[in-house]
Every structure is written in C-alpha cells, then in structure tokens.
Amino acid sequence: MFLELFEYKFFINASLAAVLTAISCGITGTYIVSKRIVFISGGITHASFGGIGIGYFFGFNPIVGAMIFSVLSALGIEFMSKKTDVREDSVIAILWSLGMAVGVIFIFLTPGYSANLMSFLFGNILTVSTMNLYLLSGLTLIIITIFWVMFKSILYVAFDEQFARTAGLPVTFINYLMITLVALTIVLSIRVAGIILVISMLTIPQTIANIFTKNFKKIIYLSIITGFVGSFAGLFFSYFFNIPSGATIIFLLIVLFILAKSFKSIQTSLRLKNQIKAKA
Amino acid sequence: MDKIIELKNIVAGYEDEVILNNVNLTVFQNDFIGVIGPNGGGKTTLVKVIIGLLRPVSGDIIFHTTEDTGKSGKLIGYLPQINKTDNKFPISVKDVVLSGLADSKNVFRKTNKAEKEKVLEILAGSGIAHLANKNIGELSGGQLQRVFLCRAIIADPKLLILDEPNTYVDNQFESDLYKTLQILNRRMAIMIISHDVGTITYFVKTIACVNRGLHYHASNIISQEQLAAYNCPIQIIAHGDIPHTILKQHQH
Numbered sequence: 001m002f003l004e005l006f007e008y009k010f011f012i013n014a015s016l017a018a019v020l021t022a023i024s025c026g027i028t029g030t031y032i033v034s035k036r037i038v039f040i041s042g043g044i045t046h047a048s049f050g051g052i053g054i055g056y057f058f059g060f061n062p063i064v065g066a067m068i069f070s071v072l073s074a075l076g077i078e079f080m081s082k083k084t085d086v087r088e089d090s091v092i093a094i095l096w097s098l099g100m101a102v103g104v105i106f107i108f109l110t111p112g113y114s115a116n117l118m119s120f121l122f123g124n125i126l127t128v129s130t131m132n133l134y135l136l137s138g139l140t141l142i143i144i145t146i147f148w149v150m151f152k153s154i155l156y157v158a159f160d161e162q163f164a165r166t167a168g169l170p171v172t173f174i175n176y177l178m179i180t181l182v183a184l185t186i187v188l189s190i191r192v193a194g195i196i197l198v199i200s201m202l203t204i205p206q207t208i209a210n211i212f213t214k215n216f217k218k219i220i221y222l223s224i225i226t227g228f229v230g231s232f233a234g235l236f237f238s239y240f241f242n243i244p245s246g247a248t249i250i251f252l253l254i255v256l257f258i259l260a261k262s263f264k265s266i267q268t269s270l271r272l273k274n275q276i277k278a279k280a
Numbered sequence: 281m282d283k284i285i286e287l288k289n290i291v292a293g294y295e296d297e298v299i300l301n302n303v304n305l306t307v308f309q310n311d312f313i314g315v316i317g318p319n320g321g322g323k324t325t326l327v328k329v330i331i332g333l334l335r336p337v338s339g340d341i342i343f344h345t346t347e348d349t350g351k352s353g354k355l356i357g358y359l360p361q362i363n364k365t366d367n368k369f370p371i372s373v374k375d376v377v378l379s380g381l382a383d384s385k386n387v388f389r390k391t392n393k394a395e396k397e398k399v400l401e402i403l404a405g406s407g408i409a410h411l412a413n414k415n416i417g418e419l420s421g422g423q424l425q426r427v428f429l430c431r432a433i434i435a436d437p438k439l440l441i442l443d444e445p446n447t448y449v450d451n452q453f454e455s456d457l458y459k460t461l462q463i464l465n466r467r468m469a470i471m472i473i474s475h476d477v478g479t480i481t482y483f484v485k486t487i488a489c490v491n492r493g494l495h496y497h498a499s500n501i502i503s504q505e506q507l508a509a510y511n512c513p514i515q516i517i518a519h520g521d522i523p524h525t526i527l528k529q530h531q532h
Contacts, residue, residue, distance in 0.1 A: 034370055085295075153387045156379040159371050163431070166331045166358050168384035214415035216370045 005239070010126055014245075017128040018231035020136040021189045021201060026224035027143050028185045029202035030209075031178060034216060035158045040077055042199050043092035044183045047073035047099030049195055052120050053106030062120065063132060066187045069099055074183035078175055123194030123246030125235055136188045143181055147220075154178065155216055192231065193246040201227060204253040208260045230256060281308040283344045284355070284438045284469055285330065290339035292322075292329050298337070299325045303494040307439055311469040312461075314484035314500070316477045317512055321491035323473045324361075327443055330471075331358050354383070357437035357468070359428050361444050362421060373411045373419070373427050374399055380431035402430045406460070422453030429460070439469045446476060458483045477502075 005011045032041050051069030055062030073095040081088035107117065119127060147154065157164040157174045165171045182202075189198050209222035234249030241248075285307045293299040299322040307313065317323050328334035329341065343355055357380070377399045378391060403409045406426050416424060425445060432440060442461075446454045461470055462483065471488075474480045481487065487497040495510035 030370075036366065149388050152375075152378070152391060153382065155371060155375060156382050159369050159376070159379070160360075160365050162333060162360060162364065163358065163379065164382065165333060166356070167354075167379070167382045169382055170384065170387060210370070214370045214417060215372065219370055 011239075013128050013130065013133055014125045014235050015232065016133055017125055017136065017192055018235055019228060020133070020140050021192050022205075022224050022227035022231055024136070024140045024143050024185045025189055025201040026205060026227050027147055027220050028178075028182050029206045029227075030216065030220045030223055031154070031158060032182060032202055033206040033210070034219075037182075038199065038203055039089065040074075040092055040179070041182055041186060041202055043077060043096040044070045044074045044179075045186050045190075045195055045198055046096045048183075048187050048190070049104075049120075050099035050102030050106075053103030053110075056110045056117075057106040061131070062116075063135070063187065063190075066190065067184060069102075070183040070187045071180055073099060074179040075176060078179050082172075119194070120190060121194050121196055122244050123190065123192050123197060125192045125231065125245040125249070126239065128191045132188065132191050139181075139184050139188055143185070146177070146181065150174075151217075193249060197246045197250050200250045200253060201231075204250070204257055205230065208253075208257050211260050211264050226253070226256060281310065283308055283342075284311075285344065286340075286342040287330070288340040288342070290329060290336045290341070292325055292334055292336040292339075294325075299492065300329070300336075300490075301493050303339070303490075305488065305494055305496060307469050307471065309438070309469055310465065311471075312465050312483070312485040313469075313471045313488050314477075314480040314486070315471060315473045315488045315490055316475075316480070317490035319475075321512075323490045324443060326490055326494070327358075327441055327471075327473060331356055331441065354435035354437045355439060357432035357435065357440045359425075359432045359440070359442040359445055362425055362428075362447060362449065365416075367417045367424075369416065371416055373403070373408075373414050373416060376416060376427055377403060377430045377434055380434040383435075398434060399430075402434050403427075406430055420450075422449045425449050425453060425457070429457070433464065433468075437468055439471065440464060442470070442472045444473055444475065446474060446479070454479075 006015075032038055048066035048070035051065030051067065052062040053065075054069075055065030076095055077088070077091050080086050080091045118124075153164075153169055154174060156167070157169055157171050158178075161171055161175075186198055186202070189201055192198070193201050205223035205227040206219055208226045209219040213219055213222060230253040231249050234245055234252050237243065237252065238245035238248040283306055285305075287303055287305040290303040291298060291301055292303075303326065315323050315326065325334065329336050345355055374396075378395065381395055381398070400409060400412060403412050406429065408423060408426050408430075411419065411423060411427070416427070419427065429442075429445075432442075440461075445457060449457075461472070464470065472480060472484065481500050481502065484500050487500060487502055489495040489497065489507065489510040489512035491510075491512050493511070495512065497506065497510070
C-alpha cells in the first residue's frame with residue numbers, strides 16, 4: 001500500500017515538491033532566521049496574495065501574479081527601509097496589508113466561486129502542478145548555485161552589513177538578490193503549505209537545527225533534512241487521514257521541534273549531573 | 281613622513297543637518313590620533329566619512345595608496361563599536377576574522393589555504409587561538425572585541441580606526457588593548473575615538489577635538505583651557521592629582 005502510492009503521478013509530484021521545498025526553504029530560511037528577518041518574510045508572503053487575486057481576475061496563472069507581487073514587495077521593503085525614513089516594520093505592515101487588500105478585492109470581483117482559493121491560503125501538496133515543479137526545480141538550482149559561489153560574501157553581509165560595506169563587498173546588490181530569492185522561494189512553496197502557513201517552512205526546521213548546531217552551513221543541511229522529514233511525513237498523514245497537507249506538515253514539524261528541544265534539555269541536564277558526580 | 285589620508289574642507293551630515301563643518305585633517309604614517317569630543321559632536325560621523333559609509337556633502341578625501349597597500353588591498357582597518365552585531369548570529373570566530381580579508385575583488389572567490397593560515401596566525405598573536413572554532417555567541421565582550429580587532433588588522437591596513445573600543449569591556453581587555461595598539465602603531469597609523477579623554481591621552485601622540493568642526497592638537501597633553509578654546513566642552517577625568525575643572529555645558 002505504501003509503495004503503490006508511488007505509482008500515482010500526483011504522489012510522485014508531491015514527493016518531488018517535498019524534496020525541492022525542503023532544499024530551497026532550508027537554504028533561504030537559514031538566511032532569514034540568522035538575519036532575523038522572519039517578519040519581512042511574513043510581509044512578502046501575504047503581499048503575494050494581491051498577485052493571486054489579479055491572476056484570478058485576468059485569467060492568468062495566479063502563481064505568476066504572486067511572483068511579481070512578492071518580488072516587488074520584497075524589493076520595496078528593502079528599498080523603503082534603507083532609503084527613506086519610514087520604519088522597516090511599518091513598511092512591512094503596509095505592504096503586507098496592501099497585498100491582502102488587493103487580493104481580496106480582485107477575488108471578490110472575479111465571477112463564480114474559486115475552489116482553488118483555499119489551496120492558496122492553506123496549501124495542498126497533493127495538487128502541485130508540473131509547471132510549479134519545473135519552476136521550483138529551476139529556483140532550487142539557482143539558490144544552490146548562488147549560495148555555492150558566494151557563500152562567504154552572503155555570510156559576511158548578513159552578519160555585519162556595515163563592515164562588509166567598508167570592505168567593499170557589494171552589500172546592496174547582495175541584499176536585493178537575497179530578498180528576491182526569499183520572495184521566490186515563498187511563492188513557490190505556497191502550493192505546499194499555503195500563504196498562511198508557509199512562514200513555518202522557513203523557520204521551524206531552522207529553529208530545530210539551531211538547537212544542535214550554531215554553524216550556518218550545518219543549520220542549512222540539518223534544516224533540509226528536517227524540512228524533508230516533516231513534509232514527507234505530513235504528505236502521508238494528509239493522504240491517509242484525508243486532512244489538509246499544509247497544516248499537517250506544520251503540525252509534524254512542531255512536534256519534531258518539541259521532541260528535539262526535550263531531547264536537548266535532557267541531554268544537557270544529564271551531562272551536568274555527570275559532571276557533578278565526577279567531581280564528587 | 282608619508283601621508284595616508286587627507287580630508288580637505290569636508291562638510292558632512294544627515295538629511296538637513298550639517299554635523300561636520302569644514303573639517304581638515306591629514307593622517308600620516310605612524311600617527312596615533314585620539315579623537316575626542318562631546319556626544320553628538322560628530323566623532324562617529326567623521327569615522328563614517330573616512331571609511332566610506334557616508335558620502336560628504338562637499339570637500340575631498342584623498343587616499344594615498346602606495347604599492348604595498350596595493351598588495352594587501354586595504355588602506356583602512358575598522359573596529360566598530362561593540363554591540364552593533366548580533367551575538368546569536370551563527371558564525372564562527374574564524375569566519376569573522378576571515379571577513380577582514382573580503383573585498384570587492386573576491387566576491388565569488390573561495391578562501392584559500394594561505395588565508396586560513398593567516399587567520400590562525402593572527403588569532404594566535406592575540407592569544408585567542410583556542411577560540412578559533414567557537415561561535416561568537418560563546419565569547420565574552422572582551423574576547424569578542426579581540427576577535428573584531430583581529431578582523432580589522434588581518435589585511436595589514438595602513439590606518440586602523442577604532443570607535444570607542446573601551447566601552448562595555450573589562451579593564452583587563454582595555455589595558456591589553458592599549459599595549460597591543462602601541463605595538464601595532466609601529467606598522468600602522470591609528471585613530472582612536474574615545475570618551476575617556478584622561479586615559480587615551482596617555483597613549484596617543486596627538487589629539488583631534490571634534491565638535492561640529494575639528495581642531496587638531498599636535499600633542500598628547502591638553503589642558504582644560506585649550507579644550508575650551510577648541511570649543512570642545514568635555515571634562516578630563518583626572519588620573520592622578522592634576523587639578524581640573526568641569527566646564528559648563530556649552531550652548532550653541
């Protein structure tokens with residue numbers, strides 16, 4: 001029964017999506033969490049809803065609309081918070097709600113009920129389209145390449161922007177490039193976890209990884225593994241129990257987080273006890 | 281003596297407020313300049329102009345690069361104020377020091393063996409080789425400052441700029457730092473910003489008083505009267521029995 005599932009195309013697609021999002025979210029998520037820009041990612045995610053609404057209304061692929069909206073809002077947040085005196089978190093809130101507002105208006109104006117809308121809000125890994133998979137593969141390849149060739153520069157800029165600037169690194173370019181990758185990762189992962197939950201794909205695996213390692217690269221590798229375990233297990237649960245995949249994945253990731261955290265604290269207290277014993 | 285940097289008629293500020301007006305300063309090889317002045321007087325603005333973080337409204341900065349700076353690539357090393365970075369950021373001591381070798385030419389380049397060895401060498405020189413693989417979050421304030429100092433000097437700059445290096449660190453670090461700086465001064469010019477005028481005047485060779493303008497004082501001995509004449513309303517904290525007065529807050 002388990003292996004039979006792989007005879008279905010939808011299941012193969014879903015598994016591929018799980019692998020690809022685990023990789024792309026694992027890498028960009030580590031950047032987001034390390035740089036403490038989780039809230040920016042939340043803003044980008046919700047802003048992309050505007051593009052989905054416009055896509056529905058004008059009858060083109062909502063994902064394309066979401067890509068345009070999320071990249072523009074990502075660049076807008078980066079630009080406005082650096083070049084104007086508007087506070088960064090206010091800019092995020094404004095673009096966050098602007099995107100949602102545009103989305104709501106256009107979806108309201110679109111005649112008929114859009115059944116697919118729910119899958120954008122909450123995700124459905126079992127309905128990932130081949131087109132979405134191609135895009136996701138392309139993006140994952142781009143992210144791996146960029147992090148491969150300029151890993152140190154990305155790390156230095158994320159850690160200490162001011163010093164990186166004095167060293168002559170192209171800080172502004174790297175920041176815009178990174179935030180664009182983050183925006184694209186978010187949009188292409190919406191299919192898996194949905195607008196409302198996708199943020200956790202970029203933060204929970206990293207938080208789990210960070211319990212065991214403080215090394216940027218190792219956080220990436222461990223997040224990819226955790227993200228994949230969570231998505232794949234979520235995929236099975238959601239299929240067999242017929243419950244929404246996005247929510248199942250997130251729920252499993254949080255269970256993993258609690259297990260990891262408990263394991264670590266038991267381990268630490270045991271080590272402490274042994275040390276005390278050794279001294280006595 | 282060789283000039284390293286010349287500031288000519290620099291006017292700089294933020295938005296509509298001019299912070300530095302008509303500043304002239306020449307830094308020579310082996311200079312050891314203490315930059316003092318009241319808060320908001322423009323000390324940090326001056327540093328930002330020199331290291332290229334702030335474009336001046338008018339005036340010229342001339343960088344005298346020589347052949348040997350061309351090799352190491354760096355003219356200025358910079359130690360920022362502590363607490364400007366995130367202690368929880370997942371980065372190792374080694375990588376932080378390595379970032380001191382980053383420049384516009386090696387955005388895509390991988391670190392080579394010589395660079396890795398140089399990092400270990402410079403950490404050993406500061407007596408913190410054992411911290412190389414630690415994460416920065418595991419360090420004390422003083423250790424972190426030592427790491428940042430390694431980052432600032434790893435590229436052998438001609439001029440080392442330190443922005444209030446003695447805030448938030450232990451006394452041990454402070455006295456070590458001044459000793460280290462005196463050794464470093466043999467091969468590079470140093471500019472140190474400090475609010476602790478009394479202490480730094482023992483170590484520096486000359487003093488620059490920054491309060492909207494810049495007054496250069498070609499000696500490390502400065503009296504309260506001279507400070508007043510330079511429009512620099514700060515107090516000298518007496519170390520020893522120097523008679524001193526506390527000036528009234530200066531109004532503009």
